[in-house]
Amino acid sequence: MNEKEYKVSKPISDKIFGVIVVIFLASFVIITLYPVINTVALSFNDGIDAVRGGIYLWPRKFSMKNYKTVFAMQNIWTGAKVTVARTVLATLTSLFANALLAFVVSRKRFLFKSQLSLFWVITMYVNGGMIPVFLLYKNLGLTGTFNVYWVPGMISAFNMLVMRTYMEGIPESLEESAQLDGAGYFTIFKDIISPLRKPVYATVALFIAVWQWNSWFDAMLYNRMKTQYTTLQYELMKLLSSVMQQSGSAENAKNAGGNTITPITIRAAVTVATMLPIVCLYPFLQRYFVTGLTIGGVKE
Amino acid sequence: MKKNTTKVSLPKKKVSASVYFRKYWQLYLLLLLPMAYLIIFKYVPMVYIQIAFKDYKIGMSPFKMPLTTKNGMKYFIQAFSNKDFINALRNTLVLNILDLVCGFPAPIIFALILNELCFKRFKKITQTIAYMPHFLSWVIVASLALQLFAPTNGFVNQVINAMGRDSVPFLNDPAHWVATYIFMGVWQSFGWNSIVYLAAIAGISPELYEAASVDGAGRFKKMWHITLPGIRPTIVVLLIMNLGNILGSSFDRPYAFQNNLVMKVANVIATFVYKNGIKGLQFSLTTAVGLFQSVICVIFLLLANWISRKLGERGIW
Numbered sequence: 024m025n026e027k028e029y030k031v032s033k034p035i036s037d038k039i040f041g042v043i044v045v046i047f048l049a050s051f052v053i054i055t056l057y058p059v060i061n062t063v064a065l066s067f068n069d070g071i072d073a074v075r076g077g078i079y080l081w082p083r084k085f086s087m088k089n090y091k092t093v094f095a096m097q098n099i100w101t102g103a104k105v106t107v108a109r110t111v112l113a114t115l116t117s118l119f120a121n122a123l124l125a126f127v128v129s130r131k132r133f134l135f136k137s138q139l140s141l142f143w144v145i146t147m148y149v150n151g152g153m154i155p156v157f158l159l160y161k162n163l164g165l166t167g168t169f170n171v172y173w174v175p176g177m178i179s180a181f182n183m184l185v186m187r188t189y190m191e192g193i194p195e196s197l198e199e200s201a202q203l204d205g206a207g208y209f210t211i212f213k214d215i216i217s218p219l220r221k222p223v224y225a226t227v228a229l230f231i232a233v234w235q236w237n238s239w240f241d242a243m244l245y246n247r248m249k250t251q252y253t254t255l256q257y258e259l260m261k262l263l264s265s266v267m268q269q270s271g272s273a274e275n276a277k278n279a280g281g282n283t284i285t286p287i288t289i290r291a292a293v294t295v296a297t298m299l300p301i302v303c304l305y306p307f308l309q310r311y312f313v314t315g316l317t318i319g320g321v322k323e
Numbered sequence: 324m325k326k327n328t329t330k331v332s333l334p335k336k337k338v339s340a341s342v343y344f345r346k347y348w349q350l351y352l353l354l355l356l357p358m359a360y361l362i363i364f365k366y367v368p369m370v371y372i373q374i375a376f377k378d379y380k381i382g383m384s385p386f387k388m389p390l391t392t393k394n395g396m397k398y399f400i401q402a403f404s405n406k407d408f409i410n411a412l413r414n415t416l417v418l419n420i421l422d423l424v425c426g427f428p429a430p431i432i433f434a435l436i437l438n439e440l441c442f443k444r445f446k447k448i449t450q451t452i453a454y455m456p457h458f459l460s461w462v463i464v465a466s467l468a469l470q471l472f473a474p475t476n477g478f479v480n481q482v483i484n485a486m487g488r489d490s491v492p493f494l495n496d497p498a499h500w501v502a503t504y505i506f507m508g509v510w511q512s513f514g515w516n517s518i519v520y521l522a523a524i525a526g527i528s529p530e531l532y533e534a535a536s537v538d539g540a541g542r543f544k545k546m547w548h549i550t551l552p553g554i555r556p557t558i559v560v561l562l563i564m565n566l567g568n569i570l571g572s573s574f575d576r577p578y579a580f581q582n583n584l585v586m587k588v589a590n591v592i593a594t595f596v597y598k599n600g601i602k603g604l605q606f607s608l609t610t611a612v613g614l615f616q617s618v619i620c621v622i623f624l625l626l627a628n629w630i631s632r633k634l635g636e637r638g639i640w
Contacts, residue, residue, distance in 0.1 A: 037542045044439045048449050051433060054510065055452050058467040061478060065470065076476030124357040132347050143361070148624055151368025152613030153574070153593070154600045159368050175364045178357055208349040237460035240575055244601060260462045260579065263469065287470065294466045301458045306451050316518050 059302075066090070066291035073288045089292035099293065102255040105169070109254070110235040113173035117231045118224060120177045125186035126212045131195055140187075143180040157244065166245040169252050172235070182227045185316075189223040190216060225311040229304075236301055255297050262290055375399075375611035391607070398611040408612060411595040414588055415572045421505050423565055429513040431558060434520035435546055450521075453514025461511075465579035468507045469494065500585040508576065519561065520554055527553035560631055567627030570619045592616050 060080055065073055066089055068082035077083070093099055128139055150156070156175075157166075165171040193216060201211050217224070239256035246252040305312075344351075370385065376395030377388035391397035402408045433453065440446045456464065472479050472493035480490040493499045531549050540548070574593035581589035590598075592612060600609030 034541060040439070040542045041441070044436055045445075047436050048440060048445075051436075051513075052449055052452050055456060055514070057478070058471045058510075059455075062467055062470055074476065076481060078476075079478065120357060120360075123353055127350050127353050127357075130350055133350050146361070146365040149369070149617060149621060150365065151371055152610060152617060153596050154606050154610045154613060155368040155371030155374070157601060158371050158374075158606065159364075163363075178360055208347075208353065212353075233458055237458075237462075239460065239462055240578075244597075256460050256462050259466060263462065263466055263579065264582075266469065287473070287476070290466065291470065294463055298459055298463050302455060305454065305458050309451055309454065313518055313522075316522075 059298075062291045062294050065288055066295045068288055070286040070288040073286070089286075089288045090296075092289055093292045093296060098250065098253060098258050099255070099296075101251060102253045102258040103296075105172075105252055106236060106255040109169070109172040109238075110232050113176070113235045114228050114232045116173060117177045117179075117182075118228050121179065121182045121186055121227060122217065122220075122224065123212065124178060125183050125190055126216055128183075129187045129190040130198075130208075140184075143183060147180040153244075160245060167249050167252075168246075171245045172238070172241060172252075172254075176234075182230060186220070186223055186227055189220050193219060222311045222314065225308055226314075226316075229308045229312055233301055233305075259293050259297050262293060266290065372610060372614055374607050375614045377607065379606040398608045399615065401608055402612050402615070405608075407590065407599075408592075408595060410587065411590045411592045415570060415591040417588075418501070418504065418577070418591065419569050419571070421501065422508055423569070425505050426509045426512060426516075427562065427565060429509050430516035431520055431554070433513050434517040434524060434554075435550060437517070437521065438524050438550060439542060439546060450514070453517065455514070456511040457515035459511070461575040461579040464507055464511055464576075468503060468580070472503055494580075494582065495584045497585050497588040500580070501588055504577075504580050504589075507580075520557060523554040523557040524550055559634060563627045563631045563634075567624040568620065569623060570616060572616070 061078070064078055064080055064082050067085055067087070068078055068089075069084040069086040070089065072084040127133060128136060151159070160166050160171060160175065165174065197215060198211055201215055206214070237256060239254055239260050242252065242254040242257040243260070374385050374388060375398060376390060377385065378391050380388050393400060437446060437449060440449070459467075471477055474480055474490045474492060474495075477493075479493065483489075483491060491499060493503045527550065531553075532545055535545050535549055570592075572591045572593040574597060577589055577591045577594050578597070581594065596609045596613055599605045603609075
């Protein structure tokens, strides 16, 4: 921005540099967007027509049939419902739990602050591993239930630390004056800290919601036999692996393109339906998560 | 150091423990549930790790299971004589190193170039678009890749065909699969990872640029001699932290991308554990493998943190 003042004396090398910058960034943008746009275009194209290839940015033979087929699929509906339910429930409970904990450990009067932080930070780097966790969930009766999606992951050290950093920034005098007025810690948390920290709540809520929406590993691991608890992502995964295994078994992969079990357009429609909510949501929360990440001083 | 100051100052304030707790008991009450949660879901699994040294018996407490032969090391020895595991170990290492080599510079380059852009609107839009892939799950990324690199009607192969060459089996040939896997990894993460660098760039003093302009430095020179050195500390810390995770392995990404034809390069530790543990029910063996991986990871992490502090940068804790 401060280049503007020197516009008059801009040397030719700087102009060339400016052009290179724009070209570079434009190609970054194209590479990022193309696969997504192409998939959207495919999802609106007629299935048989799409096999010929040559669909890039816009459908050639427009059709809504793919989406009609997809939304008529029972497993997709179930998956969508479960995914929405777990995302909403987990975002609410997990946000509350993380905020409460962050509130407690950020209080100046609280003893064992650093010891407790260490106790949490350890869990970010050390865990039991896939099998011990699986066995524990099994013993607790969590496998094969909906609860496995939202109960075990309720508190995460990362989210908690991001929130704690923010809450530490609130002046102590605010808390003390509230206490003089007779407010307890519950009230301080509910009526003073939380309204002041809406941006960080938004950031963490986004992190949790995205994580929940995108999870499929837990559905596969703990609820493989329970079709009523399948998720949208897991259904897409099943679709993909059937395609992958087929192209894997056919040696002449070149001819296999047209004969996949599921037409590529259906696959495209499921992919679009699965990513749409998040792709529409995140730009609105961008300014929150960018500051949330950088001020929090923590990196994933 | 923080600990010391609290310990010194506390006795002054502490009239008596009972007064303190009468005043602040609410704080500790609020802590009860999260602590119970932490112990159950994060620390109890660590108790189960001992089945790595024991013969797993269904329905028996891990404490009562009998120790394996060879002083409990049976399954570790078994793992290292397992060709699949050695293969998974190698693949994990190779894929992580390639990820680091290709994926680490990408966000730095992107941040540097983005910083040079003068049009504020275009800059904002570019950033928003660049963050998008981070919000997609690996299943979606794999689905997009499957379409992009499809043998007959995928965009990349159509371009290759148009140039008069044969289609390249990007997803079915081991070497090409690795390239695709790494490419999509960079695609997914470069924008998101650039956030930290952009923040670091924003912290560089504008006076430095002004002084350089006075001295007649062009834009490229300014980028090279001011911006890049300015974010050097951030680069060093992140590089070291990434090195610390060199044997870490996620499950989602390799699993979403792999197929039978590329198993010999796509099988990593996490997928090995899934296949042999969850599906093959070899709980002791796979716990041993998981434990081995965790221990190596922690060692690397501590080492990385130590190096980072030795170099005068801040550690991660």
